[in-house]
Amino acid sequence: MKPSAFDYECPTDLNAVLAMLGDTETETSILAGGQSLVPMMNYRLAAPERLVDINRLPDLDYIREDAGFVAIGALARHGEIKASELVGRHFPMMSEAYDWIAHAAVRNRGTLCGNLCHADPASEMPALMQVLDATLVVAKATGTREVTAQDFFVGTYETVLESDEMLTEVRIPIPEAGTGWGFEEVAMRKGDYAWCTVVATLRVVEGRIAAPRIAVSGVGDAAIRLGAQEETLAGAEPTSAVFEEIAAAAAAAVNPPNVEHISADYRRDLLRSLLPRVLSAAASRVAA
Amino acid sequence: MKSHLDTNVIPPSRQREAPRAGLTWIGQSIKRVEDPRILTGNGGYIDDFKVPGMAHAAMVSSPHAHARIVSIDTSRAKALPGVIGVYTGEDLASVVDPCPSFASPPIPQTAIAVGKVRHVGEVVAAVVAEDRYIAEDAAELVEVEWEVLPANVDIEASAAATGDALLHPDDRESNVALDESFNFGPVEEDFAAADHIIKRRLRWHRSSAQAIETCGVVAQFDPYKGGYTIHCNSNFYNFIPFVIGGSLRVSPGEMRIVPKLAGGSFGSKVFSHKIIILTAGLARLAGVPVKYIEDRLEHFTNSDSHGSDRLYDAELAVDKDGTFKSLRFTVLDDYGAYLQFGVGTHGNAMAQVTGPYTIGSFGMRVKAVLTNKCQQGPYRGFGSEVTNWLMERMVDAAANELGQDPLALREQNMIKPDAFPYMIPTGNIYDSGNFQKVLAEAKQMFDLDGWREKAKKMRAEGRCVGVGVATCMERSVYGPTEWWSLNNKETPGFTLTSTPESISVHFDPSGKLFVTLHSPMVGNSPETVVTQILAERLTVAPEDIVFNYSDSQSGFNGVGPQGSRFTAMIAGACVSASIKLEERLKRFGAHMLQRRPEDVELRNGMVAVKGLKDQEKSFGEIALTSSFFRLSFPDGEEFDSGLETTAVYDHPLSTDPDEDRKHLGIFYPIVGHICHIVAVEVDPGTGKVEMLDYAAVHDNGTIVNPRTLAGQVWGGTANGIGTTLSEQFHYNSDGQFTNPNFAEFAMPTANEMPRNFKLGHVETPSPFTEYGIKGGGEGGRLGAPSALTSAIEDALSDHGVKITSLPVTPPVLRGLIRDAEQMAAG
Amino acid sequence: MNKKAISLTVNGRVREALVPPRMLLSDFIRHELELPGTHVGCEHGVCGSCNVVVDGKAVRSCLMFAVQANGTEITTVEGYDTAEGLHPIQQAFWEEHGLQCGFCTPGMLAAAKELLAANPDPGDDEIREAISGNLCRCTGYEFIINAIRSAAKAMREAEIQKTLQPA
The missing domain is CATH 3.30.43.10 (Uridine Diphospho-n-acetylenolpyruvylglucosamine Reductase, domain 2)
Incomplete structure (x- = not known):
């Protein structure tokens, strides 16, 4: 090898x-x-x-706060992001998720931008970036463009990047105060690529859910937002009955890969089980 | 009453050192002697070894499960700069014959495929080049034209396959390589008379040891002497020259096999003869020394060390009062494409197939099925891990069907402490034991009653929590009749009956005790246990003992660490050597002290006059004098200079199989006993299992080093946890091996291990081995799967989930729960 | 394919070499520098046996090219012990039976070294997490965890001793 x-x-x-x-x-x-x-x-x-x-490019390993967002450079390593006080304060979901992503020695070298470009359908960060509404800054010789995380992922190991482009920065907007979040995944072992990852953020305004965002990975050829379920959720009460209903609808809507020994049914079951947990965690964090 | 076992007479014990209290070194957790060099990076593994002018091999591996090789074009590969040679199966066959086999009649296997390939990863050509990178470049340039044949993946379908789907049409008219039936005792009668017959179909899927180091070889051919020098990490190097000499077309004496420290084996490196034959043949063809280290992909797909892959239809005959009467089963075992060790894994299981229970008869039909997968080899348990699980599954099933408490049913049928030595229906004996004591200890350590209450409460709260108890046997000190006793008795094959272990020891003139071991280290603790036993027996200081490992030419009989035999066997060799050395020490020492040998004794590294304080000579003084001052002693060969001896210890207790196979003789008699109890919680939505609490109590007889034994138990338990919850090789319907990597073949990490593991020991010494030592290298994997399976089933008892197949990965378990939910919903 | 000149410090010694770009750092350390203590178990970044400490961080040397190590400072298992003897982590692995075959051990030591540099008093779950990227097939991990806990204690006590000594 x-x-x-x-x-x-x-x-x-x-x-x-x-x-x-x-x-x-x-x-x-x-x-x-x-x-x-x-x-x-x-x-x-x-x-x-x-x-x-690109490891010797200067000044690309930053994690810094800018006007309403945190910018993470192409050479910021997972380990640095996981340990970043700034990230922990604004995006505790990222810090939590990183506990489940690979292992220390891999996080010491691996970069967030590299992970996003690799676009593994089972990877966690593509889902997180969509829920967090990140913007990806893409450079090429003639200039730069910005792509939303939601538009970035095309399929298995496939993104909108052209061969002459490089992802140089991820910008993650700082969520509004009072935003709750939830993260759950199931993998064979902690640190493995997940069979299913579910993440969500939401707020609760006057007892009703506002601005819900849900993303999942592992249940399709790329991480996706669950737009229809977000719509149902918006304005609903944060009750377990609602969450169960949303989860059932989500599980029915996705089209997971059916590979030997990890059936599509199983991945749907995971989504069905994890989504209510994620939503209630998010709702409870709003209350906190 | 006449019994089929009447002819199987238990030989008298040859034990010389009785088990006893008050030993000085045996029983101490001394730090391992082996560790400092390993901890500093100087272990000396096979890939650390190099010789001048050494080239590197890489393989062209089959992408097909089953295909004819139409043609191979090596011209582009040969033209690549840095390439020394590219060789096909035909090329190799010019210097090498097929691999040895314990199957009889053998299934022919060549180290490089000739004519056709029979599994993904089988070698079709080999490249020898200046470095491994170039060798792999060239391997990519070899062009093979294939004619793809039907792939046999399913065990039952393959058993019925014909025509092009036959794996070895020139040798066998069926993919069933062996189909033998046995009745040990009155099976038919016992079943006919029983009140209940419990039936289960049980499936155990394939995985393997996957030691972190793969197999490797550095081979040199000497064209003038016509012999080979082979460095390798096989654990069996003193037997190998005899076994592979025929394949390499040299006499065993013309091979020098030098062992290297193996980075783990768990059975997977027991012979590893194919890679030795392959690399040696390449060295001869290429005319340069060749190193070949399997990469991880090759180790997964072609290392001939896949574990058991069995389908059982089992029946347990039980009386209405819960008494077990008889056990019988038909088993199909998916051996893969070849059958290197025959059905030795089933022979092994015959050592303890009826578990710790009084079961009067046992019957079996075993069918070895060939499929288009890498062939089986040993993996910790060597087949008995499966029958342990089967036995415990059948007991749980019986408890369930009879409405009895599974633990009470076990206790009711357990062999009583006064029944030893106890002969089981197959003819093997259990030398000693106190299963009740082990169980009692485990129950207390785990707080079983408390946990059962707790689990009940948690289940009432809607949580899926359960407790599982397994009481299993751990046979140790293997005898080799297991390799062939189940072969058809008309064609028994090579009917090996020796499994010796030996040791060479001498005092150098400075008084250091130099020890040469004739078996390698594979992660066990050979130097540590020998240090403790020799220090005990000779009163020599542990720090004065120095270790060497022989090669196959300088060494003596040794079988090596496998079958949980090494500690008990080397203890025997140590005692034999100590008796001889003590005699010489006393003779020389007594002469120096001007006493008679019968008036002196060994005391703290001295030969000392009995009953007197200051009349003594240190071993150093005696060694020095006996080495350099010959004239200080009388004439006569009994005073020939130097203090040295070599000693061999044969299997302490074995007998031949009955000629008609009414029984299999005594072959694996030094038995330990294990009780594992585990509490688990299942997440029914995801199928994830969490271990909440875990206790294991093992009885391995007299313990030489409690900490190293604990290490074996822990490690084996980790293997058993992986086997139960996460490890499985997946072959798809085309015979493609879909997860041959560490990312997808999920061996437990530190995170997957139980947090509250409690380990206890009971010591029931063997009456047959020195000091009463029993083996303990496999127990963890022999017990964990049964306990965990029971616990999971208990946790899901409200769902009615039954577990009949391992592993129960989260997708599998969730599937079972989903089926149960759908069934309940109608 | 042109070879590249690199210069790096390995175990305190400056090493210079010409390497093909594709040479893995693990192969470079083992076969070019002849430091065999760094072991290769999987070559796909999962087992952790090849972990070495590069500029203070444990990394998979099978997932780095030697050419990338130009200018770095690397510590391998051969660089842990001192004239006074084994490093406290090695010593603890010895005392607590943290190894059997020893093949995964150098990678475990690298993970432990990085952990204890950042966290002198880790809890068991932190230790577990820190070594969870290192596969061991022999030990079941428990004695490795004991060893790292015990090394942490020994190293803390040595620190205290040092501060108590007169300057």
């Missing part, structure tokens, strides 16, 4: 990276944390002609 040969570049300037990505003659992959890419290369499931190592 040794990788195929590749050309290696390690620019210290973002423009140089973008220029290399613009050279579409050579099949190029960005090497950030490498925690998903390198295993695939070792199995020879991936064999890029050229690796552009």
Whole structure:
């Protein structure tokens, strides 16, 4: 299990990276944390002609507060984000979720941006970013564009990124005070890719649910928002009966992969079981 | 009354060192002697070893489960710079014959496939290159044209397959490689007379040990002497030259096999002969030393060490008062594409198939089914882990159907402490035991009564909490008739009956005791236990003992760590060596003290005059004098210089199988007993199982080192937890192995282990082994699956869920719950 | 495919080498630097046997290329013990029977080292979490957890001793 040969570049300037990505003659992959890419290369499931190592780009490992959002740079590692006081204060759901994402040594190298670009349908952060309404800043040689997390994920290992583009920053808006959140997942072992992850945020205004956002991963070829269930939830009372009803509707609506030994029915069951727990946790955190 | 067992006579005990209180070193948790070098990175594993001019091998592996090889084009691979050679099965066959087999008649297997492949991952060509990276590049350039054949995946379907679906059409007309039936005692009569017959269909799925280190070899061929030097991590290297010499076309003496510290085995490295033959053949073909270390993918798909994969139709005959009368079953075992050890895993299970219970007769039909999967090999339990689970499942089923308390039913049928040695229907004996004491200890440690109350209350609150108890046997000190006793008696094969262990010891002139072991270390603690036993027997200071490992040419008889045999067997060799060495020490020492040998004794590293304080000579002084001052002693060969000896210890208690297989003889008689009790909570919505509390009590006879034994129990329990809850190899309907990686084959991490694990020991010494030592290397995996399964079933008793198949992963368990919910909803 | 020149500090010693870009850091450490204590168990980043400490952080050396380690400071298991003897974590693994075959041990030690550097008094669940990315097939983990707990205590006591000593 040794990788195929590749050309290696390690620019210290973002423009140089973008220029290399613009050279579409050579099949190029960005090497950030490498925690998903390198295993695939070792199995020879991936064999890029050229690796552009971005680890030496200056000033991309930031986690900083800006006007109403927190910006996380392309080289911020999972471990740093997990430990970040800023993230813990504004997005406790992220800190909680990180307990379930891989293990310390992997989090020490892996980056949030790399994880999002990898777009594993079982990965947690694509769901979190959608619930948190993140905006992704995408750069290429000719300029930058912004994509919402909801629009970013296209399918299994597939995003809207063009081959000459790089995700340079994630911007997560700071939620309104009083926003409650919930996170649940089921995996074979803690730290494994999840069979089903359910996340939600909501507020409760005068006894009624407001601004609910729900996202799930593991139950389709990409993480998705549950728009229809959010609509039902908006304005409803935060009761377990409502949550159960929403969960039943959500489980019926999704179309999970039916792979041997982890059936579509099972993933639907997980969504059905986890969603009420997530919603009631979110509601109770509003109260707190 | 005449019995089928009358001819099976228990030989007298050969025990020399009686179990006793007040031992100095045996029973102490000394720190392991092996550890400092390992802790500092100097363990010396196979991949740490290199020789000048060494090249590296990589394999071209079959992507198909079953296919004819139409053609292989190696030209592009050979042209790659850095490549030394590319070899097909035909090329290898020019220097190497097929692999050895314990199946009789054998199922032919070659180290590189010839003509066709029979499972995904089977090697079709090998590359030898300057480094492993280039070798893998070249492997990608080998082009194979295939004719795909039907893949046999399902065990029952494969048993009925014909035509192109036959795996070995040249040798067998069926994919059933062996189909034998046995009746041990009056099975028919007992079933006919029984009040109830409990029936279950039980399924145990395939997994494997997956030690963190894979198998590896560094092989050199000497064209002038015509022999091989082979470094490897096999645990069986003193037997291997004899077994593989035929394949390598050399006499056993022309091979020097050098063991390396193995990074875990759990059975998976017991022989590992195929990789040795493969690498040796490549070294000969390439004309350079070759290193081949399996990568993880190869270890999953081609290491010939997959575990049991069985389908049972089992019946337990029970009287209405709950007395067990007889047990019988038909078992189909999916052995994969070959049958290297015959049905040895079923032979093994015959050692304790009726569990700790008085069951008068036992019958079995065993069918070894070949499929397009990697073949089976040993994994901790070697088949007995499955029959333990079967027995306990049948007892729980009986309790359920008879409306009895499962624990009371166990206690009612348990062999009583005064019944030992106890012969079970298959002819094996249980040398000793006190199962009631083990159970009592476990109940108390776990607070079983308290937990049962608690669980009931929690269930009343709607939680799915349950408690499971398993009382299981742990046979130890294996005898090799298990490999062949179930073969057809017309073609028994190689009827091996020896499983010796040996040791060589000598004092150097400085008084250090140099010990040479003839078996390797695989993660067990051979140096530590030998230190403790020799220190005990010779009163030598542990820090004065120095260890070496022999190779196959310098070494002597040894079978190595497997079948929970090593500690008990090496103890025997240590005692034999100590008796010989003591005699010499006393002879030389007495002469130096001007006394008669019968007037001196060994005392704190001295030969000392009995009853006198200051009349003594240290072992160092005696060693020095006996080594360098020959003229200080009388003439005569009894005073030949130096203090050394080699000693062999044979199996302490075994007999031949009956010729007509009315019984199988005594072959695995040193039995331990284990009781595991676990409380679990099931999340019915997700199928996740959480262990709330866990207690295990093991009786392994006299304990040499409590802490290293505890390590074995803990580790085995972790394996058993994985087997029960998360580990399974998945082959899809095309025979593709879909989870050959550590991300998807889910071995427990620290997070998956129980938080409140309590471990206890009862010591019922063996009357047959030195000091009463029993083996204890497999018990955790022999007990955990039964206890956990019972606990889960208990937790879901309100749902009516029955568990008849392992593992019960969350998707499987949720599926069972869903079915039960749908059934309840009508 | 051109080889790249790298210079890094391994166990306190500056090492310079020309490496093909695809050479995994694990292979570089084991076979080029001839430090065999870093073990390779899976080469897909799950087992943790190849963990080494790079610039203070435990990382999977099978998921890093040697060329990426240019300029870093790396500690492998060979760099833990001192002239005075075993590192307290190694010592605790010895005393508490935290290893059997020893193959996973260097990775466990790296995880423990990183944990205790950040948290001198971890609870059992924190220890469990810290080593949960390291697979061990021998021990069932319990004695490893005991060892790390005991090492933490020994290291705290050594710290106290140090502060009590006159300057």
